[in-house]
Amino acid sequence: MTHTDFEQLAAGFVLGALEPDDESAFQRHLEGCSTCEASVRELEAVVGKLAYSATPVEPPPSLRASIRREVAATARPRGARATGAAAAREMPRHRRRWTTTVVGRLAVAASVIVLLALGFWNLSLRDQNDRYQQRIAAFEQAGRLLNDPAAQAIRLEGSAGKATALVSSPQDKGFLVVEDLPALRAGRVYEVWGIPKEASLNQAVPAGVFRPSRGVALVPFELAITPTMSFGVTEEPGPEGSRSPTSNPILKGSPTTRA
Amino acid sequence: MRGARAPRALQDGQLVALVADKDAGALEALYDRYGKVAYSLARRIVADETLAQDVVQEVFLSIWRDAGRFDAARGTVSTYLLAMTHHRAVDVVRREENLRRRRTSDEALEFEPDRKPGVEDDVEAAERRDQVRAALAELPVAQREALALAYFGGYTQREVASLVGVPLGTVKTRMAAGMRKLKDALREPGRDEEDHPWSRR
Numbered sequence: 001m002t003h004t005d006f007e008q009l010a011a012g013f014v015l016g017a018l019e020p021d022d023e024s025a026f027q028r029h030l031e032g033c034s035t036c037e038a039s040v041r042e043l044e045a046v047v048g049k050l051a052y053s054a055t056p057v058e059p060p061p062s063l064r065a066s067i068r069r070e071v072a073a074t075a076r077p078r079g080a081r082a083t084g085a086a087a088a089r090e091m092p093r094h095r096r097r098w099t100t101t102v103v104g105r106l107a108v109a110a111s112v113i114v115l116l117a118l119g120f121w122n123l124s125l126r127d128q129n130d131r132y133q134q135r136i137a138a139f140e141q142a143g144r145l146l147n148d149p150a151a152q153a154i155r156l157e158g159s160a161g162k163a164t165a166l167v168s169s170p171q172d173k174g175f176l177v178v179e180d181l182p183a184l185r186a187g188r189v190y191e192v193w194g195i196p197k198e199a200s201l202n203q204a205v206p207a208g209v210f211r212p213s214r215g216v217a218l219v220p221f222e223l224a225i226t227p228t229m230s231f232g233v234t235e236e237p238g239p240e241g242s243r244s245p246t247s248n249p250i251l252k253g254s255p256t257t258r259a
Numbered sequence: 260m261r262g263a264r265a266p267r268a269l270q271d272g273q274l275v276a277l278v279a280d281k282d283a284g285a286l287e288a289l290y291d292r293y294g295k296v297a298y299s300l301a302r303r304i305v306a307d308e309t310l311a312q313d314v315v316q317e318v319f320l321s322i323w324r325d326a327g328r329f330d331a332a333r334g335t336v337s338t339y340l341l342a343m344t345h346h347r348a349v350d351v352v353r354r355e356e357n358l359r360r361r362r363t364s365d366e367a368l369e370f371e372p373d374r375k376p377g378v379e380d381d382v383e384a385a386e387r388r389d390q391v392r393a394a395l396a397e398l399p400v401a402q403r404e405a406l407a408l409a410y411f412g413g414y415t416q417r418e419v420a421s422l423v424g425v426p427l428g429t430v431k432t433r434m435a436a437g438m439r440k441l442k443d444a445l446r447e448p449g450r451d452e453e454d455h456p457w458s459r460r
Binding site: 007008009010011012014015016017018019022041042043044045046047048049050051052053054055056057058059060062063064066067068070071072074075076195196197198199200202203204205206224226228229243244 | 268269270272273275276277279280281282283284286287290294295296297298299300302303308312315316319320323327331333334335337338339341342344345346349381384387388390391392395406409410411413414415416417419431432434435437438439441442445
């Protein structure tokens, strides 16, 4: 077969319409031909669009319900926001597993306390009084709101400053306590991102925007927290921020670099 | 500070990442976006409501189990999901010979140019449909027919050749030319859904 023959087979290939012998020949060719590979990708997108030519029919509500039911048993419970009896039933087991696999209630609680104490110590050495007050208030507020022995503290680091994410997956709650971030130009904001495990940066999920006051901010997360989630901070156009990061994070941290 | 973002404010790729982390709400948000078009496609191919529901359920459960298999560098989430729907529906129709016989007897093998106005609630889907149908309308009849038999009928190229009564080589040429024209007509400059200059995996 010539290359032109293969090019011609690409259409039948993406439509799933090739005869078995053509199919295997094309597949072998595809492995070594970047032209055909690119062509297949383009044609796959066309095939995706063809779906829209079918006359729209509303699926029965039972289809959604059935998918929901199938998924419930393996879904991650979402704290207070969990809906449905199945999710509610799943909750206690999940909690147990979570708390025992993490370092342990006491250890984590202790690490939060140590973190807070270090913060205070640092502050008392260097900081002006009002700045000091703001930080204490931010940590206290976060600590009070979490009030959860299974909470995790995740250190975010970068050249621009530092931040700590206090998160509780069982409670589906979290806060970012920001210290020492530089002030922003007008019209710009910092945006926090949750990065699900093994996701790429462009799949990061927006978690909130903020402008620090005297370098300090307390940002409640606007997303469901998972135990394996990483976090990052980027600078974005304000006041809304972006739907997806537009630059590399200036601060980032993941659960493995727990404070 | 703005309010919490509902999953539906997120982009497809972000939803898939959350699905990989077993977020059922994110899967439902994907279903909100693509459940209807996937069901419409499956129903068109298998011509049976129950089988179409099975196909769509399998597709969403497969994404649930294996969201990590989606590769953003290869294409968009919608392409991935609808290609999977097509693939599975065609498998069903090939398995069930009787479905096929029912299909050939009715005239369901053409792409449908009609659209009932006023029943459309999803503006974006309607826009895409108009676009695709306009592109299809531009194709020579023989090319459109070959594509429809393969895409909605689930026929292989050899089967299309014998249904239409032309040599296999002609069918290959028609499908290739038809797809090439569709690709050119449907090109959307600046509307690539997840185009990030700096972070291709």
